[in-house]
Amino acid sequence: MLYILAIIFPPLAVLFTGKFGHFLLNIVLTFLGYIPGLIHAIIIIRDQKQKKEIKKMLRS
DSSP states (O other): OHHHHHHHOHHHHHHHTTOHHHHHHHHHHHHHOHHHHHHHHHHHHHHHHHHHHHHHHHHO
16 A cells, blocks of 8 residues: 555655654655655665564564
């Protein structure tokens, strides 16, 4: 779901991950060019998902 949102509006997808500093950076990147903002959003979303998976593994 966040990946689809990242394609439509990258800063909003980053905001939903809960990282406000990255959200502000993504706004700047998106204004400089759509592609840098999109790439940054995908990296942040992927990182967030990996952290959740690692926490699940450590609980088990």
